[in-house]
Amino acid sequence: MTAPVFIAAPPLPEIVPQRPRRGKFARFVLQHPTIFAGLVLIGVMLLIALCAPFLGTVDPTALAPALRLRPPSAAYWFGTDMLGRDVYSRVLYGTRVSLTVGFAVALLAACAGLAIGLVAGFVRWSDAIIMRIMDGLMSIPSILLAIALMALTRGSVRNVVIAITISEIPRVARLIRGVVLSLREQPYIEAAIACGARTPRLILRHILPNTLAPLSVQATYICASAMITEAILSFIGAGTPPTVPSWGNIMAEGRALWQIKPSIVFFPAIFLLLTVLGVNLLGDGLRDALDPRRALRL
Amino acid sequence: MGIYFLRRVLATIPVMAVVALFVFSLLYIAPGDPAAVIAGDQASPEQIAHIRASLGLDRPFIVRFGDWLWHIVHGDLGTSIFTNLPVSHMIAQRIEPTLSLMILTLVVSLVIAIPMGVVAAWKQGKWQDRLIMVFAVLGFSTPVFVIGYVLAFVFALQLRWLPVQGFVPIEQGFWPFLRTLILPAFTLGGIYIALIARITRASMLDVLSQDYVRTARAKGLGERPVLFVHALKNAAVPIVTVVGLGVALLIGGAVVTESVFAIPGLGRLTVDAILRRDYPVIQGVVLLFSFVYVLVNLAIDLLYTVFDPRIRY
């Protein structure tokens, strides 16, 4: 949306966040229980994703129609689905898809948004153009934007990442531009410019460190929303192809049997919920810890 | 103020232009040749070329964009590849369920979320606050279809209080209409309630820490008047802003909710269109939703200036 929407929000931070020094990281985390809880949840999911082949799983795509719809048991911990595939293995491997999409989108959107935001903030003539484009893209609800982009391509994890990234970039760009504009008016930056500091150096020394805090908070929220968007895209059939065991696909296939085998939908849903919860907790915690004045904002 | 109004309204024009350009490019680069689709399976390349020329598909991008825009302004959104029906007709058929669902969700969410946020701010740090915030984070993290299936399972299948699916137009009675929408509205409302509860709490805390609230308390006004009259009134601006921005979440969620509850609205039209790669329909829906979203937020911006004289531009 256009600028006035944000006018009522408190001003952007002027503080450089204290970067936790070596050895103090553990104390920092323990002082912030929300961050701790978030990190634990994400850590567990990351471990599951990395170690999926060693956690008693079988090939998550191997069909065995003769063994379909088995209830959870010692052999099939979460039961089997309507094609006899092992739900436990599928859910565990699904962790990989979800985390890949979440992390990749967060990283790509943060980098691209940072670059665009910096350009808009520093290259005056481009500001109006870039921000009009960003405003335009932001006025397309992000799931619809991702759906529209997916309509143009074939379903694959890569394309899902690209589609969701594009729909998230405008928010980051707008955030970074805001930070840059408010920093430019700070006396010490003005002084640096007056002393003839060149732009790259200025960005590196003064601007980037100040964007880190809001950027990392924003990136965690993007990560969470990307994972949910991926699940929604797969669920409605516009995401990863059905041959990929992603949580959205498992739930989409299990929904027909929701009444008689709720476990097929239930297990991936719980995993998705816990992962997104972990990322959101981390985001909330980071926001409170890094930027107390912004704690009041969303 | 009049000049601000005008400027604000004019500012939406470039935004909508970008949206239109994006949506048009979607069809422009979409795979598949509309001329071949219209010509049918048995057409020769010459016939297709002829149709392409008669549709003007061989003209440059910018000319076609202008032409397309001209049609849009006149309410012509093109023709569905799949059904051969005008897209505007298909959208008109399906707008009522979606609009009803969104309005009901909005009402339900505000009625639930604002008291939640106020209570959380009032009892800041106490168990009530914690509980409400845990609920809000959960609401934020739960995929909308999971909420939908759980609600349908409990209230429709087990308790049999409400229908599982479908939509009854309001002409067939208000209660039947409402019954079909209650579960979808709560499903769609989950994330919205979480969002509004959080912003309400945050802006309430902001306001409560300010001097005039302390003065009001010092005057001996009871907690409730302070909370609901003074503080909430002053916290309203960020809340209303987020309510407007959150409409984007409602639109995204409607796509899923309508699939879960078999509601014949625009969300299901979108899902059907995506499976069929029916680009004109996808285009029309994206354009419409974006337009609505921009208008809602424009209206909210303009309302501020009316209700809050401090905001001046």
Place this chain on the structure above:
Amino acid sequence: MRRRDFLATSLAAATSLAAPAIARGAEARVLRFVPQANLPNLDPVWGTQYVVRNASLLVFDTLFGIDASLTPHPQMCEGSETSDDGLVWRFRLRPGLKFHDGTQVLARDAVASLGRWMARDTMGQLIRARLDAMTASDDRAFEIRLKAPFPKLLFALAKGNPNLPAIMPERIAQTDPFKQISDIIGSGPMTFQKDEWVPGSRAVFARFDGYAPRNEPGNWMAGGKRIHFERIEWQIIPDPATAAAALQSGEVDWWETPLPDLVPLLRQSEDVRVDIADPLGNVGILRMNHLYPPFNDVRLRRALQMVANQPDYMRAIVGNDDALWKTMPSFITPGTPLYTEAGGEALSGKRDFAGAKKLLVEAGYGGEKVVMLVATDLIITKGQGDVSADVMAKAGFNVDYVATDWGTVGARRAKKDPPSQGGWNIFHTWLAGVDCINPAPNIAIHTTGPKAWFGWPDNPAIEAMIGDWYAAPDLASEKQQIEKINRASMEFVTFIPTGFFYGYQAWRREVGGIVKAPFPVFWDVKKA
């Protein structure tokens, strides 16, 4: 919505609550039906999807109609006469037939309709190849003159499988057979309410008061088609869980294709009845495109045939109840007189992945993409697609799984373009068992190349055998021909039958008169 309207309607609602009896009466006059799939169009000749046929049977009428014993009976015709040499067929329409636009059904409407049908239908094409002339002699009488006899002519005019020889007004029947009609006007017992049609959500049919049913009792497509509802509303519910729930709670009356996995659940409900839909069952089909690599090479078709495991396909379609399916190393419906397993070892033998891989090398398969269209909205097509994707990957094919919906598969499979340019290599579907009892109604077994059903297999030898079967004088020689056809088709791998399975239908207890048939028979159904 304006506030005042809102208040007005809620007031109206409040008063209508006071009269529940009236509302219930209205309930009984509407049948709410959940069809197998979305209704993508309503052209009985252009569309070959069963869902199109099912809707067409309500809106359009046919000259003849088969009954439950597959015998043709006059429907719109009073009867027919044949010359002794079998070359001239004379027909007379029964009086009082009307189209939905109020005009009378004339002989020339029938002639034009049959002409359009003959351009598309496989049996129709056989007739057209023998056709000398088809003329209307007056308003109610017309004749078909043949150059060579075609004894199964009445069977063709009475057929219940797509493409349907439905009668429509001459002006509409003049539409190019390869283009969809846009005006949906028939002379059947129900009119199509185009205004109320919401593609993807609902299709509504209203009783046609001008319809004069025959006096005989209704029997499939024969006899009197008496409709006991003012309206039949098709509600498209793509999610089976939602459809099951809607049936359990009485929000719909009849579900054409309940998911077998959900049948035990439906049976628990006292208010729901479940039964086998059609005793002749269905045949699952894996169809390959014979025009383009890799499956223009018979060795690669055989490689796929070697690894396709019918029990896997069947379980993916019908679930855990093994009584619901049979393997069928055959192109003919099991349990019918012509059934044969000649040459069936190719499908019933041990599945041979090593052999398939060897064939892939031998045929020089270089990992070209196999574009497989999978309609993920129907369990029959999705289940088969998933099984095929799995075995093909194991055999070494590079599968490109294109997830889409059944309507799109229906349109895209008609494209003869290369797979990389909007065409395809594989799709899955099913045929009703009644349409596989012999080669006449079976659209999939024909190998007439460009004129054949999607996939366009080209094999004049097999087509000649089918011609011999048409000419076979008795059952014994028919059987002999069918064995030859079956063996040759297995060898040529025209397509791969994935097994034989039964489907269920489910309905509310208060609905009576539902019969077993290969299509939903709406006449004589009543609601208490």
